[in-house]
Amino acid sequence: AQTVTQSQPEMSVQEAETVTLSCTYDTSESDYYLFWYKQPPSRQMILVIRQEAYKQQNATENRFSVNFQKAAKSFSLKISDSQLGDAAMYFCALNSGGSNYKLTFGKGTLLTVNP
């Protein structure tokens, strides 16, 4: 079984500041993929960033970067220069293959950006 835990139900950040969202996971697979998705009030899940477990280098996408600690099974998301449009629910998700390729999601972290 695979599990994803997000221990921060809510976070807030000032505009232009940096915030880090935490995620821990568990899987018995050696080959897996980790994702951060953003869900604004429009409800559509939008991919923010993806990390392949076999790659040691942390993924980055513009202002978004991850800190992937494989041994600790930790996968945090750092948002730099926060913008008002970053306000949303953020979900950490794991896809560890096997017979099907479902995404297992955490419960999410609601990010508020204060002007």
Place this chain on the structure above:
Amino acid sequence: ETGVTQSPTHLIKTRGQQVTLRCSSQSGHNTVSWYQQALGQGPQFIFQYYREEENGRGNFPPRFSGLQFPNYSSELNVNALELDDSALYLCASSLGGVSKNIQYFGAGTRLSVL
């Protein structure tokens, strides 16, 4: 390139009724996954279809069933609706039933069961 579209946007049903939700996958994608997202929770995997065959199922009862068509669009059917079925139902499409492939989501169908 068209994205993932779902219909209807909102739906209200009564307990015991049946419902069909629809999903059009992103152009070129042959895999569709369905998720149920209860209020305040993360999405839960219902099942996945790859090239018209079920490719895996989550912990949902048989009254949740699905279908994928030759054009790779998909339906989610729920029979004998219960109050706890009230949720946002998300469809995601991807290219190939492999874990490395990114799943792209639609905006969901909000189902309310009264």
